[in-house]
Amino acid sequence: MAAPPFYVQPMLRFILTRVSLIIPTFLGITLLAFFLIRLVPGDPIETLAGERGIDPARHEQLRKEYGFDQPILVQYGIYLSRVLQGDLGKSMITQEPVITEFAALFPATIELALCAILFALILGLPAGIIAAIKRNSIFDHGVMGISLAGYSMPIFWWGLILILLFSVQFDLTPVSGRIDVLYYIEPITGFLLIDTLLSDEPEAFWSAVRHLILPTIVLGTVPLAVIARMTRSAMLEVLGEDYIRTAKAKGLSRFRIVALHALRNALIPVVTVIGLQIGVLFTGAILTETIFSWPGVGKWLIDAIFRRDYPVLQGGALLLGVVVMSVNLLVDLAYGLINPRIRHTR
Amino acid sequence: MTTETMEAPAVAAPTATPPHPLREFWGYFSANHGAVAGLVIIVAVVLVALLADVIAPHDPNATDTALALKPPFWQEGGSIAYPLGTDPIGRDILSRLIHGARLSLLIGIAVVALSIIIGTVLGLVAGFFRGLTEIFIMRLMDIILTLPSLLLAIVIVAVLGPGLMNAMLAVALVILPHYVRLARAAVITETSKDYVTAARVSGAGTTRLMFREVLPNCTAPLIVQASLGISTAILDAAALGFLGLGAQPPSPEWGTMLADAREFVLRAWWVVTFPGLAILITVLAFNLLGDGLRDALDPKLKR
Amino acid sequence: MALVEIENLSVEFPTQGGIMRAVDGVSLKLEEGEVLGVVGESGSGKSVTMLALMGLIPFPGRVKADKLTFNGRDLLTISDKERRQLTGKDVAMIFQEPMTSLNPSFTIGFQLTETLRLHEGMDRKAARRRAIELLEQVGIPSPESRLSAFPHQLSGGMNQRVMIAMAIACNPKLLIADEPTTALDVTIQAQILDLLMTLQKERNMGLVMITHNMGVVADTAQRVMVMYAGQIMEERAATDLFASPQHPYTAALLAALPERSEGGRLATIPGVVPGLYDRPKGCLFSPRCAYATEHSRNVRPDLRPWAGGHIRCHYPLGDPNRNAEIQHDHPVGTEAAS
Numbered sequence: 005m006a007a008p009p010f011y012v013q014p015m016l017r018f019i020l021t022r023v024s025l026i027i028p029t030f031l032g033i034t035l036l037a038f039f040l041i042r043l044v045p046g047d048p049i050e051t052l053a054g055e056r057g058i059d060p061a062r063h064e065q066l067r068k069e070y071g072f073d074q075p076i077l078v079q080y081g082i083y084l085s086r087v088l089q090g091d092l093g094k095s096m097i098t099q100e101p102v103i104t105e106f107a108a109l110f111p112a113t114i115e116l117a118l119c120a121i122l123f124a125l126i127l128g129l130p131a132g133i134i135a136a137i138k139r140n141s142i143f144d145h146g147v148m149g150i151s152l153a154g155y156s157m158p159i160f161w162w163g164l165i166l167i168l169l170f171s172v173q174f175d176l177t178p179v180s181g182r183i184d185v186l187y188y189i190e191p192i193t194g195f196l197l198i199d200t201l202l203s204d205e206p207e208a209f210w211s212a213v214r215h216l217i218l219p220t221i222v223l224g225t226v227p228l229a230v231i232a233r234m235t236r237s238a239m240l241e242v243l244g245e246d247y248i249r250t251a252k253a254k255g256l257s258r259f260r261i262v263a264l265h266a267l268r269n270a271l272i273p274v275v276t277v278i279g280l281q282i283g284v285l286f287t288g289a290i291l292t293e294t295i296f297s298w299p300g301v302g303k304w305l306i307d308a309i310f311r312r313d314y315p316v317l318q319g320g321a322l323l324l325g326v327v328v329m330s331v332n333l334l335v336d337l338a339y340g341l342i343n344p345r346i347r348h349t350r
Numbered sequence: 351m352t353t354e355t356m357e358a359p360a361v362a363a364p365t366a367t368p369p370h371p372l373r374e375f376w377g378y379f380s381a382n383h384g385a386v387a388g389l390v391i392i393v394a395v396v397l398v399a400l401l402a403d404v405i406a407p408h409d410p411n412a413t414d415t416a417l418a419l420k421p422p423f424w425q426e427g428g429s430i431a432y433p434l435g436t437d438p439i440g441r442d443i444l445s446r447l448i449h450g451a452r453l454s455l456l457i458g459i460a461v462v463a464l465s466i467i468i469g470t471v472l473g474l475v476a477g478f479f480r481g482l483t484e485i486f487i488m489r490l491m492d493i494i495l496t497l498p499s500l501l502l503a504i505v506i507v508a509v510l511g512p513g514l515m516n517a518m519l520a521v522a523l524v525i526l527p528h529y530v531r532l533a534r535a536a537v538i539t540e541t542s543k544d545y546v547t548a549a550r551v552s553g554a555g556t557t558r559l560m561f562r563e564v565l566p567n568c569t570a571p572l573i574v575q576a577s578l579g580i581s582t583a584i585l586d587a588a589a590l591g592f593l594g595l596g597a598q599p600p601s602p603e604w605g606t607m608l609a610d611a612r613e614f615v616l617r618a619w620w621v622v623t624f625p626g627l628a629i630l631i632t633v634l635a636f637n638l639l640g641d642g643l644r645d646a647l648d649p650k651l652k653r
Numbered sequence: 654m655a656l657v658e659i660e661n662l663s664v665e666f667p668t669q670g671g672i673m674r675a676v677d678g679v680s681l682k683l684e685e686g687e688v689l690g691v692v693g694e695s696g697s698g699k700s701v702t703m704l705a706l707m708g709l710i711p712f713p714g715r716v717k718a719d720k721l722t723f724n725g726r727d728l729l730t731i732s733d734k735e736r737r738q739l740t741g742k743d744v745a746m747i748f749q750e751p752m753t754s755l756n757p758s759f760t761i762g763f764q765l766t767e768t769l770r771l772h773e774g775m776d777r778k779a780a781r782r783r784a785i786e787l788l789e790q791v792g793i794p795s796p797e798s799r800l801s802a803f804p805h806q807l808s809g810g811m812n813q814r815v816m817i818a819m820a821i822a823c824n825p826k827l828l829i830a831d832e833p834t835t836a837l838d839v840t841i842q843a844q845i846l847d848l849l850m851t852l853q854k855e856r857n858m859g860l861v862m863i864t865h866n867m868g869v870v871a872d873t874a875q876r877v878m879v880m881y882a883g884q885i886m887e888e889r890a891a892t893d894l895f896a897s898p899q900h901p902y903t904a905a906l907l908a909a910l911p912e913r914s915e916g917g918r919l920a921t922i923p924g925v926v927p928g929l930y931d932r933p934k935g936c937l938f939s940p941r942c943a944y945a946t947e948h949s950r951n952v953r954p955d956l957r958p959w960a961g962g963h964i965r966c967h968y969p970l971g972d973p974n975r976n977a978e979i980q981h982d983h984p985v986g987t988e989a990a991s
Contacts, residue, residue, distance in 0.1 A: 032493035043509045139712075152384070152641070156634040158585055160592045161608055161626025164615050168623075172616055244711075246753040252709055254768050254819070255741030268758045287500035291589060305501075306593060309508040321505045325497050332496065343758075377669065 015340070022336050029329055031084075037322040038083050044314050048072075051314045052093060092319030097311055102319035106301060111194025112182060113300030116292065117285045119216055120223035121278070128228045129274075132235025136243065137262060147232055154229030159288055163222040163295035170218060177218050180297035184211045223292045227281040234277040238270040245269070272343050279335025283328045378646040385642020391635035399452040406445040407431070410602045414440035419618045435620040437611065443620065446602035447628050453603045454632060457518055457587045458580035464522040465583075466529050466576060473533025474560045477541070488534070491527035499524040499582075500589055507595045514587075514603070517596035521586045525579050532575055536568030570647045577640035581633045588629050604629045656827060656859050657683040657706065660720035663883075664698070664705050667713055673929050675701040675714070677883040680956065680963075685826065686857040688850075690874030690891065692867060692906065696926050698883035699863045703829045707746055708736050724826060742772040745820035749832035751812035755804035761788075761815050762800030765822065772823045787818040791848060810841035814848070821852055827859040828852075834869065846873060867910050871895060876962075879903045882927050882937040889962030899960055899969040902938050936967065944968055946982035 044051050049066050050058060058066065067073060071082045086092075092102040135147040170176045182196055183189065187208040189199045197216070200209040242248065243266055251265045290302035297303065301320060308316035379385055398405065417440035421428040428435060434443040472491075476484040494502065506520040507513075540546055541564065549563050590596035591605025599610055604625040611621035664676040676698040683689055691699045705716045708728065721728045723744060728736070748754040756764060765787065766780035775783060781800070788796030791814040804812055813833060820828055830849060834842035850873055853860045862873055870877050870891065877895075878888040879902060887900035898904040907913055908920040924941035927933060931940075935952050939945040949967045956965045967982075968975040 028489055029493055029496055032489065033497070036493070040505060040509050045511075149384070152637055153630070153634055156581060156585070156630060156637050158588055158592075158605070158608075158626055158629045158633070160589055160605075161622070161629060164608070164612065164622050165626065168615055168619055172619075246748060246750055247756040249709060250748065250754045250816075250819075251756070253707060253740060253746045254771070255737040255739070256767070256771065257737065265756050265759075269756070283496070283498040285498075287498040290500060290504065291592070294593065305504070309504070309595070317505065317508055321501060324501055328498055329496050 018340050019337060022333060022340075026329055026333050030326065033322060033325040033329070034084055034087055035080070037318050037325075038080050041314055041318045087322070092322065093315035095308075095316045096313045097316075102316055103323070105304065105316065106320060106323050108194075109299060109301045109304050111191075112196075112298060113286075113289050113293070113302060115195045115197065116216070116219055116223060116298060116300060117282075117289055119220040120285060120288075121227055121281065123220050123224035124227035124231050124281070125278070128231030129235055132232040132274075133239055133262070133267065133270075135232070135236045136239030139240065144236075147236070151229035151232045154225045155233070157225050157229075159222050159225060160291045160295060162225060163218070163292060166218050166222060167295075178215050182212060182215050182299060183208065184215075187211060219292050219296045219298055222295070223285065223288045226284060226288060227278075230277060230281055230284075231274065235270065235274050238273045239266060242266045242270045268342075272339065275335060275339055275342065279332055279339075282331040282335070286324055286328060375646050379642050382642040382645060384638045385645075388635040388638025388642060391631060392639060395451050395632055395635070396455065398448055399455050402448045402452050406442075406448040407433075408442035408445040410441065410446045410449040411600050412441060416440065419614070419621070421618070422620050434624050435618070437607075437621050438614055438618075441600075443624055446607060447604070447624060450602040450604045450607065450625070450628065451632075453514075453597065453601065454584050454588070454629070457514075457521075457603075458584045458636070461518050461522045461525070461583035461587070462576050462579040464518075465525050465579065466572065468522075469526050469529025470533040470565065470572070472526075473530040473535075474537055474564070476530065477534040477537025478556060478560060484534070487530065491530045494524065495527045500586060503586060503590060504593070504595060507590060512595045512598065514597040514601065517587055517590040518583075520590070521583050524586065525582055528575055528579065529572070532571050533568060536571065537564050540564045540567050574640055574644040574647060577636055577643055581636035581640065584629065584636070585633050654725055655682045656685045656687070656724055657681065658720055658722045659702075659706065660718060662702065662705060662716070662718040662721060664701050664710055665715045665717075667715075668929065670929050675883055676705065678956065679880075679883075679885055681878065681885075681888070683827070683859055683861070685859055686853075688853060688860045688862065688873055688875045690870030690877040691861060691863045691880060692865065692870055692877060693880035694865055694926055696882075696928075697880040699880045700831050701883075702880070703746070703831060703861060703863060707740055707744060707829065709740075709746075738772070741768055742823040743825050744827045744829065745823070745825040746829040746831065747813070747816045747820050747833050750836050751809050751816050752804065752836070754816060755812055757804055759803075760800065761802050761804065761807070765800070765815065765819055768819055768822045783822070784818075787822055788815070790821075790852070791815070791818045792844075793818070809837050810845065813837060813841075813845055817845075817848065817852070821856070821858075824856060825858060827861070829861045829863070831863045832865070833862075835864070835866075842869075849873075867906055868912075879906065882932070884937055884965060885956055885963065886938065886966070887962065887964045889960060889964075893961055897960075897971060899964050899971050900938075900966050901942050901944055901968075901970065904970060905943075936965075944979055944984065946979055946984050948982035950985065 041051060042048055049063060049070065049072065052066075052070055071079045074082075090103050092106075094101045095105060098105070131147045131151075135144040138144050167179055171179045178184070183200070187200075187203075187205055189196060189203050189205075189208060192199050192202055196212040197209065200212050239262075243262075248261060248266060251261045256265070286302070289300060290306060292298065293300045293302035294306050301324065305317060305320045305324075307313075308320065414436075417432070417436050418438055420432050420436040420440075422435045423430045423433050425435075432442050432444070434447070436442055437446070472487050476487040503517070503520040503524050506523065507516050510516040510519070537560070546559065546563055549559055554563070587596055588603070588605030588608075591603045592609045594609055597603035597606045599606055607625040608622065611618075611625070615622050659679060659681045662676055662679045662681075663674060666673045666675060679698070679702050681689075681702075691702070693699045701710070701714075704710055705718075706721070706723070706728070710716050718729060723739065726735075726739070731739075755761070762781070762784060765784040766775075766777070769775045769780040769783055770777075773780075773783075784800060785796045788799060793799055793811060793814050799807070799811075799815075804815075807815070817833075828849075833849065834845050837845060846869065849860065849862075852858065860873075862870065864870060874891045876889070877891045879886045879894075879900065881902055887894065887898070887903045889899070894903065895907065898907055902922075905920070905922045909922065911919060922941055927937060927940065933939055933950065935948075935950040936942070936945070936954050939950045942949070946967070952967075954965050954967050956963050959969055960971055968979055972978075
């Protein structure tokens with residue numbers, strides 16, 4: 005019994021294959037970022053350096069530094085090596101390194117995204133499961149109807165409507181920002197929900213919570229709809245499987261069959277869908293942050309567009325792309341962990 | 351208690367005939383009330399868009415500051431001449447919505463048409479030639495799929511410059527991978543079937559095979575994907591409009607209308623509510639239609 | 654008292670094209686320790702009949718019967734909870750596809766001990782010990798290490814043995830085996846059948862063997878029930894039925910057996926089982942019957958006692974007057990009766 009479990013080897017191989025598969029994707033994203041910035045009208049060196057009206061001597065020096073006198077492949081090589089060292093250029097406006105600004109704003113986006121996906125899961129999973137069990141009931145039709153509406157929702161409008169209802173009509177929630185201006189919270193983790201609890205101002209936590217409610221609902225609406233629909237259809241498919249009939253033939257209770265035998269298998273496709281929703285979530289974050297003036301990377305990117313801050317746009321988009329790619333990888337690995345068929349073969 | 355379920359006029363003759371495929375399709379489709387509702391809404395929106403010049407009560411761009419921010423007719427201060435009220439510079443909201451329907455449908459159809467044409471060609475090429483061509487095309491599509499769709503569209507528009515044309519191009523590119531994958535998968539399953547081998551043996555050229563033999567056999571999933579694609583296109587284009595990157599004012603594009611109205615959300619609910627409602631209903635209708643088409647066309651779900 | 658009593662059972666499924674009657678007027682008695690073979694082509698309702706007995710007819714199927722009892726308990730009025738105490742304990746079932754009938758996400762050990770812990774109230778340790786015993790009994794080598802395996806890591810034959818172990822875990826009075834060997838390799842089929850028969854004798858367990866294979870029934874069953882299009886066609890003692898089939902359908906099935914083929918050519922039955930849209934008015938087998946008459950195509954025969962069993966036919970093969978009757982009723986059979 006002391007020998008290591010026999011599945012360790014294939015698991016390791018599975019992880020290594022998946023990790024190696026993202027390398028071409030990463031190169032593709034950097035290539036896109038590399039070429040896009042060259043499509044920007046104007047002098048590419050000024051665009052890249054994030055400085056305007058550079059004097060000729062410095063211009064020449066930068067030209068060499070970026071390798072503009074070399075073949076395009078070498079230029080890409082230089083760019084790639086800079087990216088790998090974490091050098092994504094600096095903002096034209098603030099002159100801060102792009103990666104520093106990103107790191108400062110990213111926790112706000114993560115906090116919002118996590119709350120949104122949690123909101124979607126807490127409501128979406130049970131709704132989908134119950135809809136599947138009570139197939140064709142009023143509840144089922146209701147859940148499916150609402151979720152299709154949620155799936156079709158223009159969330160930028162949804163945010164405005166919620167503001168109209170909750171903030172304007174009933175004065176329940178604040179309209180913008182992460183926290184009331186009267187609190188100053190020292191960023192420790194960057195997550196305000198945690199930082200406020202660590203601070204000595206207990207009301208600050210509730211202020212942060214109140215600020216989070218509407219953005220969470222807005223950002224969580226589409227994933228909620230998708231998760232509910234996906235859970236329902238996965239559940240329906242699993243409930244028709246032979247092994248569910250076996251479980252019934254064993255005399256197991258309905259609850260045990262659904263909550264254990266069916267759900268365990270239905271969760272496999274649902275986890276994949278949740279993973280795919282991460283990408284959608286960042287898209288939504290751009291809109292949600294714009295509506296609620298949420299100081300995250302989405303709003304930062306949109307602001308950069310209007311300030312023509314191209315290094316921020318290039319670097320920020322690249323970083324977001326890499327984040328989404330990494331999350332997808334993690335989801336892929338989690339998929340392998342919960343599905344024994346993948347864990348043990350190949 | 352055993353009652354005859356079916357009566358037969360002739361001895362041992364079939365007591366009923368299986369329905370015709372098209373009839374069967376309509377049977378499944380019309381049993382789905384949502385899909386029928388979606389179809390009805392789409393027909394209505396198409397009619398409104400076609401007849402916009404006739405039915406719109408006012409010129410969508412006629413401004414009149416004296417009439418600024420009039421509420422809908424049922425509220426105090428509203429008038430039946432401007433049924434859904436007016437915007438901050440006195441334009442009739444209903445007329446703008448009617449003309450906006452034209453834009454939204456145009457965006458949806460043009461974007462999806464462009465995407466389907468390029469997508470199927472790329473997919474057919476990838477599926478037929480396999481090898482390096484396929485790897486190159488499919489990896490590229492994977493990368494596009496990995497990136498959040500709106501982020502990619504935003505970056506493209508930011509570089510190309512804001513505007514309706516660029517927004518449409520960006521959205522078309524973003525939804526491209528779905529069609530490429532679909533067409534490629536269809537080619538690969540279809541080419542392994544006997545009729546393609548038969549056509550090949552009888553000397554049909556590759557191009558002929560692609561367009562005459564294989565393409566007609568993957569139309570069903572393409573139609574479904576097209577319906578869902580139109581809803582994505584309308585939604586994404588409106589989002590770009592909302593961010594100020596799509597259609598530019600004074601265009602009555604629904605997303606752009608919302609962007610203009612944003613700052614008045616606290617004072618005039620109607621300038622914000624109606625354009626978004628129009629987007630929601632139209633997108634919902636296309637999604638309902640797409641779902642209904644998929645259920646009716648997908649034999650796997652038939653019971 | 655019989656172990657199972659079924660009277661006039663029918664199972665219906667509503668579909669787009671109308672109501673599909675999968676089981677039509679089936680009556681049946683099964684004694685303790687008896688082995689019954691249920692034979693028929695696919696779609697003949699043989700599995701659905703037994704699923705109805707188990708209470709496993711999926712929604713929206715409807716079950717109707719004049720009587721449906723197991724071990725003296727009325728299954729028509731039984732509560733869900735009582736039925737769950739019965740199924741898996743006193744009545745157990747194994748299925749055709751061992752690879753898909755086990756849950757892919759749980760280990761063999763978990764799925765096996767689950768039944769024991771539920772019905773026998775065993776704790777983890779006791780259930781584990783018993784599980785190892787059971788795996789040994791069904792002939793699985795090194796049972797201890799198999800407990801932590803997942804179904805996809807075992808072969809089809811091994812998985813079917815696991816299914817059998819699960820089914821006999823609580824010493825059921827009745828085991829229903831639904832095509833237990835169909836999905837398996839030929840060499841494995843005989844092993845599984847042997848195992849089932851050995852277990853049946855050891856435990857004096859009632860056994861219903863559902864199959865489309867007459868050969869399987871010949872080796873195992875004491876009594877045979879032949880089903881066609883949801884109805885019982887013939888039901889008699891196995892030796893009698895094989896020696897002198899009374900229903901033309903049974904005779905045709907037997908003639909289709911390779912070992913009974915004459916002249917080196919395998920006999921076949923022309924035509925297919927009637928579907929929803931072409932259900933005959935009279936005898937359901939009449940469109941494919943060599944002896945069909947105007948009468949049999951218009952009037953559906955009742956199930957009646959015959960030659961020590963039951964038969965649903967106007968002209969049983971052993972009836973001395975049948976030639977005269979067939980002539981009288983104008984034969985329209987696919988071939989002239991010889």
